[in-house]
Amino acid sequence: MKNTALLLLFSVLIMACNQQEHKSKGNTNKKNTSRTLENKSANFSEKSLIAFMDSVGRLSTDSLVKKTSFYADSVFLAIQQINRKLNKLEYSTLKTAIKQRSIKIDQAEKIFGKIELDSIYLGEKNIPVKFYAFGKGSRNKKEFAISFNEDRVRGRTNLYFFNGDSLLAKKAIYNYYGLELNHYKDADGKTIIYYREDYITGSGIWWNNLYFYKYYNNRFIPVLNELSNGNTTGALGSRQKWLESIKLKTNPLMLKMVYSHGFNEWKNNDYPDLNYLLNDSTIVKYSWDEKSKTLKGAYENSKITKPQILTYYVEDNELLYINVFYDLLKNKMRDNEKRKLILTYLNTVKKHERDRDSK
Structure with a gap:
């Protein structure tokens, strides 16, 4: 997460500089704005x-993917496997607690070990x-989960x-707006649980993923980690991006992804206009892969790849973006306006990489 924090700080600094510049030159015309962009990119020669850009395009995509996905995957895979059968007294205590919707702290800790209590419960008994509950049937004889929190806990x-x-x-x-735990039966009849994990929330910046887990042979295993919503907006010289996944159906799981990216440019108004490099949508279908015991996305049948999806993470992933969208960037540079914006962006990224390497 350290890299994420550095990137966010870096973006804020760029935004502040550009906003100050825009305020001081609020009445500049399009010609002057273009000259400003040219001056910004003049830090490095074209x-x-x-x-x-060419050198980044030749980098190993796999190594860049591993770096970008590390944090979200680490959270996704951080499951404490317990696999313990409760004795009759423990199970009876648990069923009573579920029915009464409360449990004594000492009873809970005999079953679950040390409980991490919210501060509002300190001093309570x-x-x-x-x-x-996941699925139909008796409340206490099927697959289920419990937590020690109120409804819609944030x-x-x-x-x-x-x-x-x-x-x-x-x-x-972690879910900022309250947990919604969803479930469905996969094609093999086994239960899949999914929910949204929040990483970053704020004005003009957002990042959360969909986590999928499966009941499999009396185990609870991770099967899919996919971007739910990732976006950043703001500064000149930085990339503006948006991707949102919308669940269309389950069994088989299908997600519609709506995505765009581009660069802001100031024209004759008080607000920047987004000059799109890409603005599209696609559908990704997922199916169970028994060998890897995961849900596999059929990205080859969609208009987006997994590495491209990762570029919408709010991470320090600009090298990955340049790498996987290299052909698109080269093509868009044929347009003079887009060329200026892309060069400004490349200048920002190169400066960031230089400054990071010098530390």
């Missing part, structure tokens, strides 16, 4: 910027129990996943 919470009287796993979840 020849050196093209050479920089009881804590609330939230019950999530922020971080721990979920405990059960199969009958077997405690399978514990997963820490």
Whole structure:
């Protein structure tokens, strides 16, 4: 997350500089604005910027993907596998707690170990129990999960996943606006659970992923991590991006992805206009792969690749963007206006890489 923080700070600094410049030159015409962009890109020569883009285009995509996906994948895979069968007394206590929607803290800790309590429960003897049932049937004899929070809890919470009287796993979840835990039956009849994990929320910046897990042979395993919404808007010289995934159906799982990216440019108004390099949508279908025990996306049948999706993460991923959209950037540079914007962007990225390497 350190790289993310550095990128956000870097973007804020660029935004502040550009906003100050725009305020001081608010009445400049299009010709002067173009000259400003040219001056910005003049920090490095056009020849050196093209050479920089070409060199990034030749980098290993796999290594850039691993760097970009590391944080989100780490959170996704961070499951505590427990796989413990409760004894009769423990299971009876749990069923009573689910029915009463609360449990004594000492009873909970005998079953689950040390409970991470929200500060509002400090000094209390009881804590609330939230019950999530997956599928039809008896409430306490099928797959379910519990948490020790009120309904629609915001922020971080721990979920405990059960199969009958077997405690399978514990997963820490962060959701800023409140957890919505969804489920469906896959083609093989096994239950898949999914929810949104929030990383960054704010004005003009957003990043959350959809996490999918599956009940598989009395285990609870991670099967798919896909971008739900990633976007940043703001400064000149930085990339403006947006991708949103919309669930169309399950079994098979199908997501519609709406995405765009480009660069802001100031014209004869008080607000920047977004000059799009790409503005499109596509549908990705996912199917179960028994060998890897994951849901595989058929990206080859859509208009977007997995590495391209990762460029919409709010991460320090500009090298990946240049690498996987290299052909698009080269093609768009045939347009004079877009060429200026792309050169300004390349100048910003090259300066960022130079400054980071010098530390």
